[in-house]
Amino acid sequence: MSLEAFKSRVLPVKNKLYRFAYRLLGDDSEAQDVVQEVLIKVWDRHDTMDELENMEAWCMRVTRNLSYDKLKSRQRRMTDSFEEGFDIGATDDATPYKSAETKDTMRMIRKLMERLPDKQRHVMQLRDIEGYSYKEIGDILELDMSQVKVNLFRARKQIREHLINTTEYGLQ
Structure with a gap:
């Protein structure tokens, strides 16, 4: 040419x-x-x-x-800084115990997200961490709106169940 x-x-x-x-x-x-x-x-x-x-x-x-x-590289950067950048209920007067517990929970969520199927992990990352709308996620991942919602629901459900089993019953 x-x-x-x-x-x-x-x-x-x-x-x-x-x-x-x-x-x-x-x-x-x-x-x-x-x-x-x-x-x-x-x-x-x-x-x-x-x-x-x-x-x-x-x-x-x-x-x-x-x-x-x-x-994907943005996701890796977000995952690498996930624990530091995701403060749930963190306040200036949080006790060291509460801070450590929150950090452990965030580390566990990151590990659980890594185990999710690719679609669920990507949808959850884009929605819950990056803040994209359902439509934007559908455009990015070439999924229709219902697939985005189903994958997000399943990902959240799986992580929630694992967290409950771990915190309530000590199961891993």
């Missing part, structure tokens, strides 16, 4: 790619980064791009995949 072909076939879809990435990520700078990475990938493979029938579809797929990668 020549520079002229790149300018005529790829650059016109740049704004579509940005809007798609922005819808998935919800962050302007991350969406711009994704589009830039897509354009670099296209240019790096410019010698094989002439074989593609639908350049726009390929670019959209790469945009989606890179956006999902960013979401």
